[in-house]
Amino acid sequence: MFSLGLTLSWGALDVLNLAHGALMMFSAFTAYVVTQYVALPLWLLFVVGVGTAGVCTLLLDVVVFRHIRARVADKRQAELLTLIAGVGAAGIPVTLAIVYTHDSPFGIGHLDRSAYHLGDHAQISTVQAVIILAGALLCTALALWVSRSRTGRALRAVAYDGETSELMGVNTRALSAMTMLIAGSLAGLAGMLLVIYLGALTPGSGEPFMLKGFAIIILGSVGSVWGTAIGAVVLAGTETIVISQTSGTWVDAISFAIILLVIVLRPQGVVGKGLAERV
Known part of the structure; x- marks a missing residue:
């Protein structure tokens, strides 16, 4: 899931977002902070965590990456500046998590440790089954969206030639925003599932x-x-x-x-x- 979000932004928009890992961690951290003040069901914590990573990635694209692409004519230079900007942006959520947790592990506490035996030598936990199923479904849905939907075809056109696609009526700004939102949400979902699977994360996870x-x-x-x-x-x-x-x-x-x-x-x-x- 984490890699799907990364390949989506890089393959379609030439944006290798180096803040992707920090935002994955930040999704779980946001859910952890919420649990310190209010008791929410697990599904609502997922909404909070996934939404946080998605919105933060979208804001990063609108505020930083989009301006770099608009103001720098040379494509290679724009990619380099995007990499540097991503490194700088990654420090913000990591620092917030370090300050709040004093660089200690954090978790959300909703853990299901039940397991099912597969024969005599193997077993699978509920969390593992959910991760496998969610990964398979999301990968299939994303592949179908990219290959079959009108928006997905427009995204592939932008990846091939952004300028020509824009001349043919593709709204590259809206498509870019949607792509980054999906990419960030995938990182957020990965972070939420990871903190449940491992039990805890650290700001540097x-x-x-x-x-x-x-x-x-x-x-x-x-x-x-x-x-x-x-x-x-x-x-x-x-x-x-x-x-x-x-x-x-x-x-x-x-x-x-x-x-x-x-x-x-x-x-x-x-x-x-x-x-x-x-x-």
Whole structure:
């Protein structure tokens, strides 16, 4: 879910939002703060957390990223300034969480530890089942939206050629806002499910996910929904096998070695297609 939001903004708008991980953490932190003052049902806490991440990502795009794209003509320079702006923006929610929690773990307390046995050697918890089901449904829905809906086709057109799409009547501002809202909401949902699964997060919990999310997108293909899903499963599966067969020390090294091989042998990613310039 985290990587889906990242690939959506990067693949369609050329916005690699480096505040994505911080906002994932901030969704769970916002829900935690709410629980300190009022008792809300779990579903309403999800609305608060997901909405916070979505709105914050939208505001970041409207206030910062959109102005960079409008004022900087050179595309590469705009991407670089967006990266720098994302790093700066990420410090705000992280600092707020550190100050409020004194850099201590926080959680929302609504945990269901019940588990179901799958044969004699495996079991799955309720939280794990919900995460798997939600991930599959969201990935399918997002893929269908991008490929079948009118808005999704407009988004693909913007990703291919934004200027021509705008000349043909596509409202790029509204589409950009909606895309960033969805991307942020996906990060928020990932953060909420993560805090329930782990029991607690820290203000710095989002940072490692940025590196993993970036690796997944490169592995699967930038902008591809199914490619991102495949990349996530491959990376997670590789890490799980390495951890189960070794002490776990080499897990990151082996996982990213596989990604380096993909970059060298197939730069467009697992499901990406090679592009050719026609004269």
